Amino acid sequence: MPAMPLRPSPSADNLPPAKRARHLNTHLPDSKLTRGERPPQTQKTSFEDDLEKLTQEIRSHEGESMETDQKWARPVLAKINPNTDSIVFQQIDIDESTDSRGPTLRLFGVTEAGNSILCHVTNFMPYIYVPAPPGFQTHMLPAFKEALDSHLAQSSAIVHAVQIAMKTNLYGYAGGSKNPFLKIILKDPKYLPKVRGVFEREGINFNDMFPGPTTTFDNIANELRFMIDTKLVGMNWVELPAGKYSLTSEDKKIGTCQIECSIPWNHLISHAPQGDWGKMAPLRVLSFDIECAGRKGVFPEPNHDPVIQIANVVTTFGEPRPFVRNIFTVDTCLPISGAQVFDFQDQGKMLASWTDFVREVDPDVIIGYNIANFDLPYLLDRAKHLKVHEFPKLGRIKTQRSEARDTTFSSKAHGTRESKQTNIEGRLQLDMLQVMHRDYKLRSYTLNSVCAHFLGEQKEDVHHSIITDLQNGTAETRRRLAVYCLKDAYLPQRLMDKLMCFVNYTEMARVTGVPFNYLLARGQQIKVISQLFRKAADEGLVVPSLKSEGGGDEQYEGATVIEPTRGYYDVPIATLDFASLYPSIIMAHNLCYTTLLQNATIQRLGLVKDKDYIQTPNGDYFVKSEHRKGLLPTILEDLLSARKKAKADLKKETDPFKKAVLDGRQLALKISANSVYGFTGATVGKLPCLAISSSTTAYGRQMIERTKEEVEKKYCVENGYSHSAVVIYGDTDSVMVKFGPKDLAECMRLGQEAAEYVSTKFVKPIKLEFEKCYYPYLLISKKRYAGLYWTRADKYDKMDSKGIETVRRDNCRLVQNVIDTALRKMLIDQDVEGAQQYTKNIIADLLQNKVDMSQLVITKALVKADYAAKQAHTELAEKMRKRDPGSAPALGDRVAYVIVKGAKGDKFYQCSEDPIYVLENNLPIDTKYYLENQLSKPLMRIFEPILGEKANLLLAGDHTRSISVAAPSASVGGLMRFAVKTETCMGCKTPLKPGQKGAVCPNCAARVGELYQKQLTNMNELEVRFARLWTQCQRCQGSLHQDVLCSSKDCPIFYMRKKAQKDMQEASSTLERMYAWVCNYDYDGNFGVLVYRDQECHFVIAHGLIEIKRTKKIQSEHSSAFQIPGRRVPRQTIHKQNHRYSLLIHETIHHPTWSSAAVQASPSQNSFQSNQSVLYDSALSLYQLLALPQLYSAFSYTSITLSTTFFAAFNSSQAFFTDSLTRSFDLSAFTTLSHYFSTFHFHFYSSYSFYGYRQEN
Structure with missing residues (x-):
């Protein structure tokens, strides 16, 4: 670790370890934070004001000091008598372990009183099923068990027992008959893969009954198997009945929880998360952020760069205010109002104290922004480097050490993403960056950009290269860094509260039955598998372990898209949507694994078409519900009815927190229902069935075509209507109908009537609904349209657009702004001519270099050093590294660039340049690139349906003939290196003679007052602009009294400020010429x-x-x-x-x-x-x-x-x-x-x- 100039401090690091945690719980007055001297007064930021208000509110509510031992520690545990007292708690995490009692499952949770608990569940043994071969008899079970143990060749017997059970194969209808299966029960779950491999790859030599590979059934993770068999679901409430559990004495506890106990698995009582059991325990949420002092030009590395600050905010879930706000710093730091500051001489002692703090506060949930891939792994690696041996014990098991390991997450919805995963037993982790990536499509995922999008505010973005300078400065600069760090710790908490993502994930875990931690680490399939296994267990079905066929290449025809009638519609367009289309089709036609028929089965059972079974449009057969109600339809009915109930309860509920829980529940139920179809069509999934997925889409295609036919046949002039209806577009589950009348209310009435009429033509529960009208409506092409969105006739709801590329990050902001403004003029103002003129003006400004630089910046993440093909941002990063390694972007940074004019034959990637470098050197922007590669296609997409071929006139004409190109400075090299700059007259621009000093030529000397006033006015305007931008940045950082350090390249103000500063410097130089000449x-x-x-x-x-x-x-x-x-x-x-x-x-x-x-x-x-x-x-x-x-x-x-x-x-x-x-x-x-x-x-x-x-x- 590099030496750091630290001063002695009477703070936490000088205390004995036994007293350190208690010291951290003591409120430290300002006068004792550093050297026992009262520090000078400092200017507070708006964020500090927020902290101070939170402190005052907490004190006023509780009437006591903000942070006492009682406040930091868990509530005092009341005495428990295991013979008379039941224990009820919300379980939040589950894992497996092996101890003297054998394999156990550990449940971590929190009681309603806020006490933490660790419950050891014993005697649950894993198992799988294999079909019993013909001729297998009950008396053969002991011999088979012995043969299986012998074949596995372990040092001791691993098979606990083998039983015969009568079960039905989930896959395929066979008349409802049950067949014998061997239930192989193992002593330890770690042997499950080996036993499965024996049957699926090798077979076993037992009386020639298992000669080759055999399909296994009910192969699922042991913790999920346990949850299914005990009716446990993620984040639900569990009861330990009195007299059925035993408490663990303090000397035998292996965990840090207040309560530790054990109970046999069959005595555990699980409460379904409904009604009163849908509540939440008072979970503790820790949000934290770290700062590292990196070296110039190098992204921080844990083996070299110290952790200098750790900020913490702790909140009780459901409470609006955090009850702990503190920061751990290396070296002295001035006090921060509303937060505790703990400074340390030694970095290692700071890390050890932070671990003590985590154990003392005992959070149930740990959140932050990019903590999974950066903060947690960095802390662990840094502590390892400094030999802080107790640091990794962050979980609730005393001997368990946290480690960060590389993982790869892959799903169809989210693609493949490499990340890190850290085990912290008993504590949930919620990385808000991962939440953003999974649930939202944003232009940028920086914390600054995300907060601007969701919270309507920005944060100061201090580049990691500046942090070291602040740390090596004074106690005041470290205080500024601490405030910045505290805000970065508080913002993830605010995002979580704003987006209700913890509530939504909790309800998703409850609905699908999986542990909470699965939701970020696993894809959609595990959620459906969990539900499928639960329902199968209830009905005596076993689920086969199927292998993907065809390597995932097998395809089927998707949804129908009715060819759009492109154009601009100035009459209302009604939208008719099928409610939950694919789930409705599956329920209506009883499509399921359990109802799928083969020709041989039809012949064997003598089934009659249309009476006993149906044939789907693509030729598959499914038995009707009168013979066998499908498992998938049953699951979907339960989900949709539960959603209907949750929505009804939501309307009646008045408590804001309970409303949020119910809203999260209905959303989770909707997502879960819609994911069932996708699960059946995943050819590389756990249980693919293309017969179900392709039949579902085939029915969907039929329904869209039928809807078009029915609407156009009924609503026509021949039937007495004023206009004939035309379906102008249809896609997957909706159709757009032009009924004809200009009256919006009349169109809405017709839409409602049509939806009810067409619904009668389909099998229940398929239902067509009228949801909205678009007026006016711009239909560009398939899956691309825009319009004003109306759900009531008196006022439109919003301007809605689909498929128009205004938020892609490889488009500059100019594209988004131009398209958005043009659409607003066309749709809201209904001024197509005005939209054309606006577009021409913008193109003219672009070509004349009048567009602000911030509108032309493109940003991309530098995620790896080498790409297969050359990329503009990687080439620029290398270019910047050669100029100045200290300021060049490092891996993980976002690289901002603009495209400048290059030499003839230069490739696109060679023309990318740093925007600041462009400003400083007056490099000419390649406006042709922006017009042809950024603006032209989006503009053509929205104007061609209206103007046809005339749309091309937007890109050519009088407005494109005036082009202005900046003259680059000599510092950029090339031919400009040999250019000689000549002073010109400020009036007529005539070059002054060599050696002639001054601002004007003799001919313009008489106009000096006029010229001076012109320059003076320009200077004043630039000063006003710069001051306003500077003040805006200060407001963003939270203080109007500090220098602006922000370097957020996602923020347009950053480039505006730099440009204004450059313009002001140039104007100042011009004025100085005038001063020198006028005043001599x-x-x-x-x-x-x-x-x-x-x-x-x-x-x-x-x-x-x-x-x-x-x-x-x-x-x-x-x-x-x-x-x-x-x-x-x-x-x-x-x-x-x-x-x-x-x-x-x-x-x-x-x-x-x-x-x-x-x-x-x-x-x-x-x-x-x-x-x-x-x-x-x-x-x-x-x-x-x-x-x-x-x-x-x-x-x-x-x-x-x-x-x-x-x-x-x-x-x-x-x-x-x-x-x-x-x-x-x-x-x-x-x-x-x-x-x-x-x-x-x-x-x-x-x-x-x-x-x-x-x-x-």
Whole structure:
């Protein structure tokens, strides 16, 4: 670990280990956090204000100190008598273990009182089924058991028992007869794969009865088998009856839970999560975030880079406010209002203390953002490197150590994704980044972008390369980093609460019957398998272990898409949707594994078509429900009826938390029902059955065609309607109908009537519903359309679009904004002409370089160093690495780029460039690329249905003939390296002669006032723009008093701010040319400081005080420093740290000794003229000092008294200066001084507004 300059601290790391955890529970006053001294006051951010409000609310509610031992620790456990007291708890996690009692299953959970519990469930043994061969008799069971043990060749017998059970094969209808199966019960679940392999690959030599491979049945994970047999589902409530369990004594506990007990599996009582048992225990949720001090240009590595801060927020689930907010830091850190700060000298001690904190708080759920792939693995690896041996014990088993291992998650819905998985026994993990990836399609998945999307706010995005500088700074900079870290810990909690994802996942675990942890680690199939096995167990069915056929290549015809009639419709278009189409088809036609018929079975049983069985449109046979009600239809009926009940309860419920639970439940039921069809069609799945999936889609195709036919046949002029209805589009489970009338209410009435009429033509429970109208409606092509969405006739709900590529991240923001605005003009304003004109204007602005850089930026993640094909973002990353390894993007970063003009023949990927580099070097944007590769196709898609071939005129015409290309600087190389920059006249742009200094040519000298005012106006506008953007960034980071460090390249404001800063610097250089020419002022000459005292025109002149680094260094000719009694103030350079500005300005203006050196000047003209030279130089110098853009933030650090004095003085004296200077100097001198007056007023106004003050001027 690199050496770190740490100071002794009387904080947590100096305590004995036994007392450390208790010390962490003690509220530390500000005065004792660092060195026992009270730190200086610091400016609070808005996030700190939120923390302070939370603290005050908690104190007001509880009437006691915020964080006491009782508050941090679990509630005190009441005495339990196992003979008379039952224990009821919500189980949250389940795993397997083996101890002296043999294989056990461990249930972790929380009681209603908030006590943690570990329950050992004993005597449950795993098993599988194999078909009993013909001739197998009961008396053969002992011999078979012995033969099987012998074949497995283990050191001891692993087969506990073999039994004969009468079961029915799930797959295929066989008349309902039961067949004998051998139930092979094993002593340990770890032998299940081996036993299954013996039967499926080899066979067993037993009386020639198992000569070859045999299909096994009910092969499922042991913990799921246990949950199925005990009726246990994920996150439900469990009861341990009195007299049936035994408590574990403290000296024999293997876990850290308050209650530890054991119970035989058959005495366990599981409560279905319905009614009162649908409640939630008071679970503890820990949200945390870490910060690492990385090296320049290298993403943090645990073997080299220290963990410097860990922020923690702990909340009781269902409560709106966290009850723990703290941060562990390496080195000193100033106090943070509303949070505890624990600083440590040693990083290893900090990590050990954090582990103690986790064990003390004992969270049931651990959340964060990217904790699965970064925070948790990094902490474990770092602790291992530092030899903090007790750190990995993060779970609820005392001896179990947490480890991060690589995993690969693969599913059809989410693709293949490599990640890490950390075992933390007894605690649930919910990585909000994984939740975002699985459940939402977003342009960017950074925490900043996600919070902007869902919470409507952004966070300061401090790049990892800056974190080390903040850590190596002062206690104040570490405090700023700590606030940033705390916010990153709090935001995942807010996201979880906002999106209700924990509630939704809980209900999904309850509905599907799987453990909570399966939901993020596994795909959809396991949820259906769990439900299928549960229902099969109830009906005496066994499920075969099937192998995928054809390697997953077998295909079947999908849903019907009615060819769209493209166009722009200015009449209402009604949408008719089938409610739960595929589940309804499966239920209506009794499609299931258990009802599937083979020709041989039909012949054997003598079944009659249409009476006993049906033939589906694609030729498969299924028995009717009168003979055998299918398992899948039964499951779907249960799910949909339960959803109907949940929705009814939701309407009646008034408690917000219970409403959220019910809403999550109905959503989980809907998703679960819809996933059944997909499960049957997964050819690489656990139980594929293409007969079911292909029959389902075949019926769906028939129904869509039938709906079109019925609607157009009934709603026509011949039947007395004003218009003939036309189905203009249909896709999978819906059709779009143009009934004809322009009246929206009438169209809605016809849609409702048509839905009810067509529903009568289908088998129940298939139902067509009228849901919405689109008006107007733009139909682009298959699966691409947009329109105003109406569910009631008086007001539209939203503008809805499908398949229009406005959110793809490989499109720049310009595409999204243009398409969205054009659609709004067409649909909301119903102004197609206006949409065309807007589009032409944007294209013209693009070609003339008038589009803001932020709109052209494309971002992509740098997920690996080498790609098979060259990529624009990887090539740029390598380019940036060669320029400056310290600032180049590292693996895991998002690379932002724009496309610039390249040399002839350059490939696309060679033309990507860093947007900041483009700004600094005036590189020309390849506007043709953006027009042809980004804008053209989306624009054509939305305009072609309306304009036809005329849509091409949007991309060519008068608006595309004016093209502006920026002139690159010489620093970029190429031909520009040999270019010589020539100064031109600011008026007529005529090149000035070599050696000629100045701003204008002789011909334009008479216009100098006009030109100067033009430049001055431009400068003022740029200053206003920059100040507004700067303030916006400060508001985003939560403080108007700190430098902006944010470097979020997903944020358009970042590039706007950089562009405004660059434009302002260029405008400032232009003005400096004007100053030098107009005033003949030498920037290396005298620089004084003038201070106006009051309305009698008293001035203080202070020379030799300050040097300022601007375009050139400005310094005094005087060699002596200005003397203040008791101290010497030398000449100094104003650095870019705000506090240095503040110090110099404050001392310059406020020190009382300076009045003795004052040059007195009365308001009279003679007095003023007698000092005109000194006054002018001094005034000009002071105003230049105050006009520096770097001083924006400096004013916020100076006192209010200072600002008030300045503003009142200059405001009241401006008229005097104006009058005097007009008579004493030429016009150019007066104009220059006036500029500084106006500039200072603006800067003062901007800074003083931070205090909530507004001065009308």
